[in-house]
Amino acid sequence: MSSRLMRTKSLSRLLMDTDVEGRRLRKVLSAWDLTAIGIGCIIGVGIFVLPGVQAAHNAGPGIVLSFAIAAAACACSAFCYAELAAMIPVSGSAYTYGYATLGEFPAWVIGWDLILEYMVAAILVSTGWSAYFVNLLNMTLGGGADLLPRVWTASPWDPNPGLINLPAVLIVLFITWLLVRGIKESSRVNLAIVVLKVSVILFFILATAWHVNPANWRPFMPFGFSGVMTAAAIVFLAYVGFDAVSTTAEEARNPQRDLPRGIMASLLIATVLYIAVAAIMTGVVPYSQLGVADPIALVLNTLHMPWASALISVGALAGITSVLLVLLMGQPRILFAMSRDGLLPPGLSRVHPRYGTPHLTTLGTGLIVAIAAAVTPINVSSELCSIGTLFAFCIVCGGVIVLRRSRPEIHRPFQVPGGPWLSLCLGAALLAAVAFLPIHAPRVLEGALFAEGAPAWFTWLFKGALLAVLAILYAVFRNQPLPLTGIILCLYLMASLPASAWVRFLIWLLLGLALYGAYGFRHSFLNGETASGA
Numbered sequence: 001m002s003s004r005l006m007r008t009k010s011l012s013r014l015l016m017d018t019d020v021e022g023r024r025l026r027k028v029l030s031a032w033d034l035t036a037i038g039i040g041c042i043i044g045v046g047i048f049v050l051p052g053v054q055a056a057h058n059a060g061p062g063i064v065l066s067f068a069i070a071a072a073a074c075a076c077s078a079f080c081y082a083e084l085a086a087m088i089p090v091s092g093s094a095y096t097y098g099y100a101t102l103g104e105f106p107a108w109v110i111g112w113d114l115i116l117e118y119m120v121a122a123i124l125v126s127t128g129w130s131a132y133f134v135n136l137l138n139m140t141l142g143g144g145a146d147l148l149p150r151v152w153t154a155s156p157w158d159p160n161p162g163l164i165n166l167p168a169v170l171i172v173l174f175i176t177w178l179l180v181r182g183i184k185e186s187s188r189v190n191l192a193i194v195v196l197k198v199s200v201i202l203f204f205i206l207a208t209a210w211h212v213n214p215a216n217w218r219p220f221m222p223f224g225f226s227g228v229m230t231a232a233a234i235v236f237l238a239y240v241g242f243d244a245v246s247t248t249a250e251e252a253r254n255p256q257r258d259l260p261r262g263i264m265a266s267l268l269i270a271t272v273l274y275i276a277v278a279a280i281m282t283g284v285v286p287y288s289q290l291g292v293a294d295p296i297a298l299v300l301n302t303l304h305m306p307w308a309s310a311l312i313s314v315g316a317l318a319g320i321t322s323v324l325l326v327l328l329m330g331q332p333r334i335l336f337a338m339s340r341d342g343l344l345p346p347g348l349s350r351v352h353p354r355y356g357t358p359h360l361t362t363l364g365t366g367l368i369v370a371i372a373a374a375v376t377p378i379n380v381s382s383e384l385c386s387i388g389t390l391f392a393f394c395i396v397c398g399g400v401i402v403l404r405r406s407r408p409e410i411h412r413p414f415q416v417p418g419g420p421w422l423s424l425c426l427g428a429a430l431l432a433a434v435a436f437l438p439i440h441a442p443r444v445l446e447g448a449l450f451a452e453g454a455p456a457w458f459t460w461l462f463k464g465a466l467l468a469v470l471a472i473l474y475a476v477f478r479n480q481p482l483p484l485t486g487i488i489l490c491l492y493l494m495a496s497l498p499a500s501a502w503v504r505f506l507i508w509l510l511l512g513l514a515l516y517g518a519y520g521f522r523h524s525f526l527n528g529e530t531a532s533g534a
Helices: 011-017 031-042 050-087 094-101 104-141 166-181 183-211 224-239 242-251 255-284 295-302 308-340 359-375 383-406 420-436 443-449 456-476 481-495 499-523
Strands: none
Touching: 011 094, 031 183, 031 242, 031 255, 031 308, 050 094, 050 224, 050 242, 050 255, 050 295, 050 383, 050 481, 094 104, 094 308, 094 383, 104 166, 104 308, 104 359, 104 383, 104 499, 166 183, 166 308, 166 359, 183 255, 183 295, 183 308, 224 255, 224 481, 242 255, 242 308, 242 383, 255 295, 295 308, 308 359, 383 481, 383 499, 420 456, 420 481, 456 481
16 A cells, blocks of 8 residues: 555656646746746735834844845745756646655645645635725725725624625636636736736835935844844745746746746746835834834835825735735646546546636636635634645655656756755855754744743754754755755744644645545556556
8 A cells, every 4th residue: 555655656647648638738828927927926915014014023124134035045945846847847836746756645745735725825815805905995985984885895703794705705706717718818917917016016116215214224133133034034935926836837838948937037036026125115214113014104104105105005906916816826727637647536627628727626716715705804814824835845845855866867957956065055054043043942842842932951952953963964965955955944934833833734634634545545547557756
């Protein structure tokens, strides 16, 4: 049984399955489309809030370093996605990469995890879109008064309850209809929204850059370098979204060339915009004043530009819309890939004969998200999305290491940079961070062993053990330092999440194991075949 659980799907079989009549997706996406998909999912309304809040509470003007460090850390995983996406241009993202490198059971686990990640994220984003849309409508047309009755704009479980969150339902259904109509049409709409969103951000940068007072950047790190690193750990998840590019790999015209470009370009553009907005916010207004719910409005009011708030609100709404569109685009393609492998009912892998889209999984995803968004309160925690995303990153980084060792002869159109010198630099940086920064034992360990937090001796013991393990790992995997660093950083961030997030995550995985045992294991298309190599 263990051999059946860990059987992998060969690259040739993965590519062959993409050319089956009735299950063939249209290859229409260019590098520009893929880049826009990445930017659309990475940059949301957080770009107007996160820099100011983290500057006020953790990093000060050094928030620009926090975003740079977080981007560099995220790039470790992005490089791994780029290598596997170019080598395995198949829908499914981390699920498919796990099937090719680690085996069927790990692939099912990560696929089930991605279902949770995308579904919960889409529900939360749609409810956030509704709140932002209603607020913008009230401010621009209602003079601050409620234009829509609360009964139609709030969940029954909101602090101020309603009957149904109708705007959230309608936006999900509209995007679902658009996605069924075609990937090219959806991509064009996403590109237009991304252009609008980036234009608004550039307007803010250009309109306010002239008013920067360099004196506000001093002191640069008022909370010390540890504060900068604390903020970096928090803003790390602001870069999540580049992985959505790989879900559309099968629909790229030139995947070997364009997928790495789309993944890396979207991360680079997002980094530049995040750093620019953070630098301007802290340069115009003293960092200590930015810890408010809407720091962008504070900046504009300080410059006597309240008229620009409406434009920024439009850009923020566009940002949320593109995030939701990409989430609802990615989820069906993961289900499509799992169905095509026999782990889910085969009907889910049918392609619309006219539009060339996975219409059944798209419709199913849209309906489930719409129903959940109708009754989900706006303040639901997003920690389930975080732990699912970080787990997926670990699998992809691990897949690169495994495939490099098991199949070094395979042609790789794009390769993750590596080598002993890079390993030495990254290992030294992490060792220094552990040794000299106030890094504490993860919250999961503290909560499990000590009711009131870990004592000092345990923290030092933990740091000493961590130093020894890191030194050994970077010596053993000296030729794959970036994937190793990606795994370490993601595991650390996962361990920093509260125990409640882990409990919910493990419950979801147990449900997935039951479904795999009842259906996926019995109906896998690899049944009857010998376990293949990667």
